[in-house]
Amino acid sequence: MALSPQWLDELRARVTLSGVIGRTTRLTKAGHEFKACCPFHNEKSPSFTVNDAKGFYHCFGCGAHGDVIRWMTDQRGLSFMDAVKELASEAGMEVPAPDPRAAQQAEQMGGLHEVMKAAQDWFMAQLAGPEGERARAYLATRGFDAHTVQRFGFGYAPEGRQAMKGALKAFPEDRLIEAGLRIAVDDKEPYDRFRGRLMLPIEDARGRVIAFGGRILDAQKTDAPKYLNSPDTPLFDKGRTLYNLHRAGPASRQTGRIVVVEGYMDVIALAAAGIADAVAPLGTALTERQIEMLWRLVETPILCFDGDAAGQRAAMRAITRALPMLRPAHSLRIVRLPVGLDPDDLIKRDGVKALEALLTQPSSLLDLLWEHERDAAPLASPEDKAGLKARLMAHVDTIADRDIQALYRRDLLERFSAYAFPRREQREWRPGGGRGAPAPARSDPAQMRRLRRAVDGGTRDALSAAVLAGLLRFPAELARHAEQLWHAPLADPRFAALADAVDDGAPLETDALATILAQRGMAAPHPDEYAALPFGFLAEAAPPDQAREDLAQAVGLLVERPALEQALAAATRQFERDLSDGAYAEQQRLLKRKLDFDSRLRQMASARAGAPGGALPNDGTMAD
Incomplete structure (x- = not known):
């Protein structure tokens, strides 16, 4: 064998x-x-x-x-x-079954290691040569000294589609293609994958080169990706590889920690600043396999992602993948960087001690999970509170370990109760109205019930269901609306899942999106759920262009609603507390906006494909 x-x-x-x-x-x-x-x-x-x-x-x-x-x-x-x-x-591993091709594959992979080593030597030689001047200048702007450049094996891939073929002519063409160094397209002549890029070797746990990453140096090439990695090959599986693991592993045994950052340039910046125990995934969200690799080094790795929205989404994706895998003493910790800064930016601005200070006080997985869902939507109505509780419990249900699941459920329910139903401060009762007291009619219980019904809204579920169905009917439109859907505090977690699919580069096709929802334990809307919804963009007879525009306006209404309802609910609570003229006036102003919003929503819900007025009018009613 x-x-x-x-x-x-x-x-x-x-x-x-x-x-x-x-x-x-x-x-x-x-x-x-x-x-x-x-x-x-x-x-x-x-x-x-x-x-x-x-x-x-x-x-x-x-x-x-x-x-x-x-x-x-x-x-x-x-x-x-x-x-x-x-x-x-x-x-806990299974010995592979006998495979007569295994010896041949092992020999083949040994040959690919030789190819990658030769390519690395050539890239490093090019960096030191005349053509590598731009790459050397870029490294100088990053503040990387000669020791860092040599330690991480920086190189340069020159311009020219056939440069590598001539340099590595000792190896057959098919080996260079198999190693991911050259690209073959149909019957055309193969060409070099990496051209005009700063090159960085990606190594396995034993320090052998298995792939490359290349950063573009020509800022004018807007049609080319900024970073380009090798494709998956017999040597390289990006979902099973952590950049710098062979260096960070030994370092982590001294520090007792492992730090996960977003990209390999962040790893090198940290190493240059003296933080040697950092690794990075390679162009994908942190996978279950990579989490297991980290847990073999330390029990609670630290995620240190950028402070922008994309970095926080990456952290949440890692958390949702880790939840089913949690086991006693094994979890994740998270450091949130200041908004707009990556680790290198923070070090340059405030020094390495500032980053070290953050790394010593990371948030727990449970804390970040609670804060993310708590801030995802306002608690303006009973439905909002139920939505928060449902989202929290949906996360808890994915945890396989029953003890950990029970502890998470207890902790999150306690936090939910304290936040959603805070103890009210007892107010001293004073007899008499006094000057400026509001008219008794304003505190009429029946009126208060009507106001609460206005806050809740009667078409909440219909609008959410219609927009979700519309996005699955026109999946290409998801890229247009993904960013605002992600930032909006929407109760239905399926919107965030679809926005994640765009960020992950998933194919925007109805079946593919339905599969993504199913993989996360979420059901795509069934036709029976929205067949009776009177939104024109769901009608089969609707002209596609008109339907897409109507869908865009429906997304706008969906995103606008939570902020408006939250403000109205706050104003209503304020009026109930002090019954002042100012509070009453503010509540009435927001109520008028809410009624206008409901009117626009009813207009859209009653529009039929092909009927006059099928689109919302542009007469100023869309704004307050």
């Missing part, structure tokens, strides 16, 4: 070498290593060392050397496959 190098690397990573050796040999901690008297020869003073970070043992007396598999074969006397099976059972 032939096992792939990747599988064996995974096995070695999942087993702690000192733990295996310590079962039969007494080890003593010595700095970052362990020492013992060598079990392979007789000695009185210890010359046998075990290094977990590097994954090998070594005896300076007899020369015994090997990894955890070699220990099992040499010291325990097991065959290679018996050693692998025992270690795999301990690590």
Whole structure:
């Protein structure tokens, strides 16, 4: 049976070498290593060392050397496959079934490692040459010194579609294509993937180059992506790779932490500032596989994403992926950077101590989850409060560990109750009205009930359901509205899920979006849910262009409503408290705006495809 190098690397990573050796040999901690008297020869003073970070043992007396598999074969006397099976059972891994192609694949991958090493050497040589002047100038603007440039292996890919082919002519064309260095399109001549870019090698857990990332240097090329990574290859799977893991892993054993930032340039900026225990995902949201890799290093990794909206969405996506995986003592912590700053910006502005201070006081996963959902929508009505509770409990239900699930449910329900139903301050009762007291009619209970019904609105669910159905009917329109849907405090979590799909680059097709909702445990609206909704953009006979414009106006109404309802609810509560003329006037002003909003909504809901007035008028009624 032939096992792939990747599988064996995974096995070695999942087993702690000192733990295996310590079962039969007494080890003593010595700095970052362990020492013992060598079990392979007789000695009185210890010359046998075990290094977990590097994954090998070594005896300076007899020369015994090997990894955890070699220990099992040499010291325990097991065959290679018996050693692998025992270690795999301990690590919770399944030994792959025999595959006659495995040996051929292993040989093929070994050849690809040679290709990547040659490409890296060539990129570094180009950076040092005349064509690398622009790349060197950019590195200088980032403040990276020569040690940082050399340590992280920066290089340069020159302009020219065939430059690499000539430089790496010792390797066949198909190998360069398979390694992701060249692109073959139909029957045209293949060409270099990376051109005119600052190059950075992406390495595996053993420090071998498996892919590249390239940053564009020509700001005029607006049609090209700013950062370009290698595609998935036999060596590289971006969802199973963390940039800088082979350096950050040993560093994390000293600091007791691991920091996750958004991109590899952030990792290098932190390393240049002295923070060596940082890693980054590669162009995707943090995956379940990457979270498991982090948990093998520390129990609570720290997410340190940018302070902008995209960074906070990335943090929430990581949280929702981690929730089902939570287990005792294993979680995530989150640092929120100032708005508009990434880690490098913060270091340059305030110094590395400012970032270190933030890293020492991260928020818990539970705290950020609560704050995100609490701020997602106002609590202006019972429906809003029920929506907050439903969103919180939906997150809790995804947690597989029953003990953790119960603790999360208790904590979040306590926070919800304290926030949604705060204790009211007792007011002193004073007899008599006094000058300027409002007329008794204003405090009439029947009028108050009518005002509360006005705050709640009667077409709330209909509008949300119609907009959701409209977006699935015209999925390409989602890109147009994703940003405002994400920022709006909408009770239905499906809107945020669809906005995330745009941010993740998912295909904007009805079936694809329905699948994304299903994967998150959310159901796409069934035709029966909206068949009776009287919105023209849902009608089959509606002209597509007109339907899209009507849908855009419906999205606008949906986004406008929460802020208006929140303001009206606050004004109503203020009036109930002090019954002043000013509070009454403000409540009536907002009530008028709410009634006008309802009128516009009814107008849209009654519009029919092809009927006169099918679109909302542009006569000033859309604004207050």
